Every structure is written in structure tokens, then in C-alpha cells.
Amino acid sequence: MIGVHLFAGTPEIMGPILQVNLHPVIKATAMVIWHLATLLLALMTFGIAYLTKSRNAALSLFIILIQLSFAGLFLWYNITLFSGLFALPQWTIFLIVPALMGYAQLKDA
Structure with a gap:
């Protein structure tokens, strides 16, 4: 999931958002939310990996x-x-x- 999110989703979703003329706070918020989603996906992946052992x-x-x-x-x-x-x-x-x-x-x- 993380790979698809980062390598397919980032250019498809974040690319256009960063290219349009938006207020910097809106762009920064979009970037933070995007990276929060990335972190959640990574943490869930690590959690699921942990659950395979314990x-x-x-x-x-x-x-x-x-x-x-x-x-x-x-x-x-x-x-x-x-x-x-x-x-x-x-x-x-x-x-x-x-x-x-x-x-x-x-x-x-």
C-alpha cells in the first residue's frame, strides 16, 4: 500500500495540487495530510508485521x-x-x- 501511495499517488494527486495557484497554507495542509496518510500506512504495515509474530x-x-x-x-x-x-x-x-x-x-x- 505504501509503495502505491508514494510512487503512484504522489505524482497523480499531489503534483496537480502543488502546481495550481493555491494559498500556501492550503498547499502545506495538503502536503501534511498526504504525509500523515503515508505515516499511517507505514505504521499499520509495521503493526500488521508485528501481529504475524505476536x-x-x-x-x-x-x-x-x-x-x-x-x-x-x-x-x-x-x-x-x-x-x-x-x-x-x-x-x-x-x-x-x-x-x-x-x-x-x-x-x-
Whole structure:
């Protein structure tokens, strides 16, 4: 997820934002939010890697809830702004990963 976010998403999303004439505070806010998303993806990746070695129900639930929240946001804006599901397809991965994590939790229980 991080690689796609950084190498495909940065030029596609941040490139145009940085090229248009926006107030510097708006550009800086967009950059901060972009990099916060990158950090969250990285931290969730490290958390999931940790969970492959050690059981931690609280960490697993936390990561699952973050990803489901991301999925919900993407779905909300797809439906309300685009009247469809796939203008912003990121929700799919944010449903697949927590589904697999939930399955792993149930399997190990």
C-alpha cells in the first residue's frame, strides 16, 4: 500500500495540487495530510508485521478500525460526490486488509 501511495499517488494527486495557484497554507495542509496518510500506512504495515509474530487483540482491532474508517470515508465520497463506487477505488484495499485480519483473528481464536 505504501509503495502505491508514494510512487503512484504522489505524482497523480499531489503534483496537480502543488502546481495550481493555491494559498500556501492550503498547499502545506495538503502536503501534511498526504504525509500523515503515508505515516499511517507505514505504521499499520509495521503493526500488521508485528501481529504475524505476536498476538495483540487491541493492536489488531485498532488497525482494523482505522482501515474500516478509511474505507468508509472513500465510500462516502464516492457515493456523495461521484454517485458511484470506483472514482476513488482505495476503499477496496481498506476492506480487504481488515477482512483478512479479522479472518486471521477468528482462525487463531
